[in-house]
Amino acid sequence: MTAAVERATIDDILDRLKHLPGGLLPILHEIQGAVGYVPRESVPDIAAGLNLSRAEVHGVISFYHDFQTEPSGRSRIQLCRAEACQAVGARALERHITAQLGIGLGETTADGAVSLESVYCLGNCACGPSVRIGDEIHARVTPARFDELRGHLQAEQS
Amino acid sequence: MITVYVPRDTTACAVGADAVAAAIEAEAGARNIEINLIRNGSRGLFWLETLVEVSTAQGRMAYGPVTASDVPQLFDAGFHEGRASDLFLGPTEQISYLKNQQRVNFARAGVIDPLSLEDYQAQGGYAGLTRALVLTPQAMVDEVKTSGLRGRGGAAFPTGIKWQTVLDTPAEQKYIVCNADEGDSGTFADRLLMEADPFQLIEGMTIAGLAVGATRGYIYLRSEYPRAHTVLNAALATANDAGYLGEDVAGSGKAFELEVRLGAGAYICGEETALLDSLEGKRGLVRPKPPLPAVAGLFGQPTVINNVLTLATISSIFEKGADHYKNFGTGRSVGTLAVQLAGNIKQGGVVELAFGATLRSLLEEFGGGTLSDRPIKAVQVGGPLGAYLPETQWGLPLDYEAFAAAKAMLGHGGVVVFDDSVDMLEQARFAMEFCAVESCGKCTPCRIGSTRGVEVIDKIRAGEQRDDSLALLESLCETMALGSLCAMGGLTPSPVRSAIAHFPEAFGG
Ligand SMILES: Cc1cc2nc3c(=O)[nH]c(=O)nc-3n(C[C@H](O)[C@H](O)[C@H](O)COP(=O)(O)O)c2cc1C
Ligand code: SF4
Ligand code: FES
Secondary structure: OOHHHHHHHHHHHHHHHOOOOOOHHHHHHHHHHHHOOOOHHHHHHHHHHHOOOHHHHHHHHHHOOOOOOOOOOOEEEEEEOOHHHHOOOHHHHHHHHHHHHOOOOOEEOOOOOEEEEEEOOOOOOOOOOOEEEOOEEEOOOOHHHHHHHHHHHHHHHO | OEEEEOOOOHHHHHOOHHHHHHHHHHHHHHOOOOEEEEOOOOOOOHHHOOOEEEEEOOEEEEEOOOOHHHHHHHHHOOHHHOOOOOOEEEEHHHOHHHHOOOOOOOOOOOOOOOOOHHHHHHOOOOHHHHHHHOOOHHHHHHHHHHHOOEOOOOOOOEHHHHHHHHHHOOOOOOEEEEEEOOOOOOOOHHHHHHHHOHHHHHHHHHHHHHHHOOOEEEEEEOOOOHHHHHHHHHHHHHHHHOOOOEOOHHHOOOOEEEEEEEOOOOHHHHOHHHHHHHHOOOOOOOOOOOOOOOOOOHHHOOEEEEEHHHHHHHHHHHHHOHHHHHOOEEOOEEOEEEEEEEEOOOOOEEEEEEOOOEHHHHHHHHOOOOOOOOOEEEEEEOOOOOOEEOHHHOOOEOOHHHHHHOOOOOOOOEEEEEEOOOOHHHHHHHHHHHHHHHOOOOOHHHHHHHHHHHHHHHHHHOOOOHHHHHHHHHHHHHHHHHHOOOHHHHHOHHHHHHHHHHOHHHHOO
16 A cells, blocks of 8 residues: 555545544554554544544554554464463464464564464364464464464465 | 254354355255255354254254365265264254253354344344333333342342443433453353344343433444454344334334444453443543442443343343243352353353352363363363362352352353363463553552562572562562452452462472
């Protein structure tokens, strides 16, 4: 997305949603959905549209784990680190994934293919370890199963 | 025509239900067999997913766990005629895991097409609203009080009393807010209900609105539940079109508008006042009480905030009557509890039972032991702020008061099982780490204490000044328990202390 298109997209979202009561979260979700992240340059516009200070908007963006101010990888992989998944091997899976991707949680691979994030529960706790890729949730993700899923991703992206 | 059911629930799809559905359609097509494929919710018997069902003259027959590659053999064996084969489980309703439950909230889960309003109505749906419409607001609140219903979000506060406060507080605008943040690890009952039977929640919220005089409602849904989001939005559109929501609810002349709002990945936003701040578009900071949300809640207005299951239960209380509901349960724990068996368990899923069953019966009779076939060592009940229970405590009955007396918490009913390979020091450390990551930051004991807690536990693991470190950890726990504004900081000591008390060997003792 060019800077101009990005700006037009964000202006459009603001026009549509700025009158919603408590609309800041829906606006940030839409911006992140459309642009892939919430560009720092958009904060003044969002603040002006909602009659908030920049500090308030920035405070909200940084409070929530979902919102990011940098572009993330082409695929977002979220690994469940919570207790029910720990009980079936999530810690070993985390070691495997970070080693395979060569990045830590909260990082993006150098080629921009994948971002790895932690998440605390995906509601799939009877069949963990759980991993979310995009909007798909995967169950019983062993290290081998992860490699398979990553293979699918690489095939899709190439 | 043969009707085949393949769940479209998060867990079912996570183990491959979409591929199973596609394989069934393809195979049926290739064999010239006409089928009507319905994507139902899930029965919540997650260890059997993908659980495929076929309608027969003898009722619905179940097959599971089915993978896409099993499908050709299933057809060979005549599954489309309900015939027995390798994966045959018999009539669905006779599967003991299901048969031995007392399903109120989950009676329709997996039975119906979640988005079919006709299915919902055919199974008692909207009968509750019809009954409610002829009652006065006070009579409606009285019905909830009589039922004895207590909130299912964790704190078990009597719902009728909360509603009475909202009814009695005059205001231009009141709100109904559904807490669908379900952040506890090991819980998925809210998710199952929203994905498998969304109209039940919508109906319950509508009744709540009529009872207290609120014309607007919000479902605050965690963003980790994309499928529930899709289902709820579709169900809301259908309910609006059918006149069950909007300006004139079911021809009553009364308005109730309902909308879903997504959270953004913050555990603390499950706490009701932080949730309200988040709904207002702010950071999710916990508010001091008073004022109660019932008096000054969303945008400062009187607000009913209840858990998904609490509000869903309202539908059945109004459908079948408060007295019917009161028959379930024990002592002050009235009704049924949706237990969620999770973690290292062979037969994980949702088990809805009247209060009073023991934890052991759940682990053994329903759960069937660990998935790893090793002995169970510890069970964490009630989410990340809940205690770790050793075998000596598995005789506890599932009852709010009995758990509280044992310094444990039933919470939202999550039961997470660990086998004997678990490192309890690591679990205690995680409790502190989670608190440090998810603290809203408002109070020092929670924000700083949890970070210090992680450091001290690392020292204990390294064997540094073990006795002093353990004493320091206990004093940190004491400060957090006494000096925190909400249960995040206040109860994080619970998993830590229970791990130390019951599994001292993990701490070098
Ligand atoms: C840290 C924390 C997290 C909570 N998370 C949830 C949650 O995810 N879902 C929920 O329904 N209640 C949660 N609660 C409880 C709510 O604050 C509140 O008691 C509940 O929404 C009231 O509804 P109920 O009376 O129907 O249970 C949480 C409480 C705390 C302190
Ligand atoms: S205890 Fe923690 S989460 Fe609760 S209000 Fe204080 S800082 Fe926030
Ligand atoms: S704990 Fe991992 S999905 Fe719930």
